[in-house]
Amino acid sequence: MAHEELLAGLRQAVLDCDEPRAARLAREALDTGMPALRAIDGGLVPGIQEAGRLWDEGEFFLPELVGAAGAMKAAMAVLQPALAGGGSRELGRIVIGTVQGDIHDIGKSLVATLLAANGFAVSDEGADVPVERFVTRARELDADLVCASALLTTTMVQQRTLVEALRAAGLRARVMVGGAPVTPAWAAQIGAAGFADNAVAAVAVARGLVRS
């Protein structure tokens, strides 16, 4: 298969949420001598960006968004080892989790999936994550960003504690918050650097934060 055809195929596999096809085409790309970086930049990234655009247009819904991210992830698993310098192409390192006392996982996992699909190295700590765990992992990974989700007004306060704890620990990681009750005003009030109310917005905010 010609390179252009492979790239178009990878892009379409992402849009079709087809994990096996994405992985197979990624292997074919490497077999034909295509650099992994080209497969990512020319195939997978345009695919996931198109998925984001379709989401913005109201054409794509959550299942398709995670499906596209899943297909991207499957192809990345094939391409990653072939990248020069190992996994050095990441946009930034992120620790993500739902705060302690809160077991809501779906929104947070969606954000984690999309961040990973968009080129961040993401460490998903799951739900009910104590502040100390966020701090420890941020230190271990030298994280650029810590993302904390809260679905309850009663657990939102944990986001404030997290911002303070990271600052007290002297870490450089910045904090992005989200979750149903969370507002931009709350984010500003607790000194969080970023806020997003959906997964697509979270990717854009994260990009902005690691650049600045």
Add this chain to the structure above:
Amino acid sequence: MSVLRPRVSVLTREQIEAVVADAVRTLETVGFFVENGPALELLGAAGVRLDGQRAHPSEGQLRHALATAPPRIVVYDRDGTPALDLGGDAVHFDPGSAALHVLDPVTRRRRSPTTRDLAHLAWVTEGCRHIAGGSTALVPSDVPEALGDRWRVLLALLHGRKPMATGTFQKDGFAVMHRLLAAVRGGDEALRHKPLAIFDCCPTPPLKWSDLTCQALLDCARTGVPAELVSMPLGGITSPVTVREMIVLHCAESLSGVLIHQLAGPGSPIIWGGSPASVDMRHGTTPMGAVETMLVDVGNAQVGKHLGVPTHAYMGMSDAKGLDFQCGLESGVGALLGALAGVNLIAGPGMLDFETTQSLEKLVLDNEVCGMALRAVQGVSETSAGEAVDLLRQVVEVGSFLAHPHTRAHFRQELLIPGRTIDRGSYGDWEAAGGPDAWASAHAEVQRILARGNPAPLDESLQAELLAIMTAECARLGLPGLPADPLP
């Protein structure tokens, strides 16, 4: 896949049969009054007992008429694609007609509709995916009354693809309206084969057929254009106040219509429709949003189904004066009950204030009402036994079905995905959008649709043909030319 269709009924089978028996006895003994000469001649020739202008058909004559009326009518859009399948329990919506006013979204007050409003109504109807039929739902004030009925058909044809419910205002209207429709369809026989419009024919309660409406019935029967009976008993004024007796009167008037119609054109398509209303005993108004009105409508539909003819009702409308709680309540309950009753064609969307006022903003909101009602009657799709067990086994560790192929494969069929006027976003999103209310979000949606212009421009040569027919008609009526620009 088999599904249990959710259903509502207000009469048992025995009660339906008793209602029909009462209606038949009413016609045999009380009879119905006919103002139209040719119709009286038809009835007399068929052996119906006449007492002056009052006809007293026998049960056998009525049963015979019912036997020749088709149980199913397919109405096609302007392109010839099937759009309304009227029969069985199929449900379709079309805008309520025919309003004397249009609700102005800026002043939020009613005003007289113009030709431009008629065009915009067609454009917005095209943009409402849950509203399958169109309607000439406004009476334009900028054209002479003598031209109104045919002008509306011209406008509907120039600005929309969906088939239309319409009606005559004058006895001489039918011929021109039929000519316009036949021109688009490619001839009289093509139009008979693939109907493009439904004509409302309204008896006058109690038990009278005026010259005009009776003529419409005859014209429809002879040309094969579907006729829609719109019997409208007003409980406590032109009808007994009780729901059951309203259904009896509706049945009697409708049976008399079927009889005249089938005598004029055996086998011609006819719809068991209606616009009954209970009466508000303080204001003397006839609320379409009253729950008793809806009970009568459901009962009428049950009777029509029992007799084997397609059904129609004016439901899903409100008597509110604007887009408020009452508006949503009455429209929602009516549309849902109509759909659950399996009314084949439900006319109502957009209509306010006792069927006097159309609102484009309400139309786009009602589109969501219709979507919800149509989804409700789809019911619960039956999948294979044990599927839930398998799916839960696969996903229980992951904890979420969001990424599972099963979700991707089914969510678009299972979930009614609402349009922009239904707010399911976060408080923050709503606040950021300026905190829109129903008026604001509906108006924005209407503006979005209108900004795209005519969504269904007619082929240029056909357009010229229609304009030539209308120009000739204006000359016949002694008008100096077209009274308004039909392509505003």
